[in-house]
Amino acid sequence: MSGHAASAAKATTVEVRLPSRLGFEKVALATAASVARLMGFREERVEDLKTAVAEACINAIEHGNRLNEKLSVGVVLSVSEDSLEVKVIDDGKGMKRAGIAAKPDIDRKMHGEESARGMGMFLIQALVDEAEWVAGTGGNSSYVRLVIRLDKEQ
């Protein structure tokens, strides 16, 4: 985005509130994809973002809110001139992530030495430019913050 559109976009935020029910992550990923396309992201990066947002929402629904449909998941997309930030907020205690999520070990999975599941955080970190897990104060409103940047050549 450039010129007037970029300066107008600086303050732009889009918010979505999801029920804690699996499947509704698709609402968030569709919204994130629409915003990213408006910003001019390449389709390859839009697909990366969709998977990262979906996995962040699934974690929030399953682990943060423990599938409690009385709780909702907030998704806040903040548009800036050269990047899109996505915060996925739940009512859980959060997970403090330091460093890089381990790459799934397919051999261990195939031999039953680790769960076939457990790839969400790895995918999030691998597909976006920044991923940060922030534990909420007082035991709730934890969030994961994702950032995807527009390439200069876009």
Next chain:
Amino acid sequence: MQSETKARVEQLTSPAGAPVAVLRFEGDIASTSKDAVLGTFQALPKDIARLVLLDFSKVDYINSSGIALVIQLLIEAANSGQKVAAFGLTAHFTKVFTMVGITKYAALFATQGEALTAL
């Protein structure tokens, strides 16, 4: 909210003359897809379906729970000596499957024709 996963089986023959069971998926591959993915695979006659092809060409959403189901299918196939390959994944999910290491246990092809020729 999650779309139902449809699965159907088609029996084909590779150019080399080998019988191939093709599992054609449609819809999302997610945590709700266990019956469609694992159930359909488990219903294949193990003694006949030595070569299994997974068709993802009508799938446009796969999440980590769905990938885990594919890995569970690969574990069962390996345990019963079946060979599995896949085709029809989008470029994005080809990348994701490669990132998590699935390509070590199942070759990925762009088209059914390429997969059948390679089996």
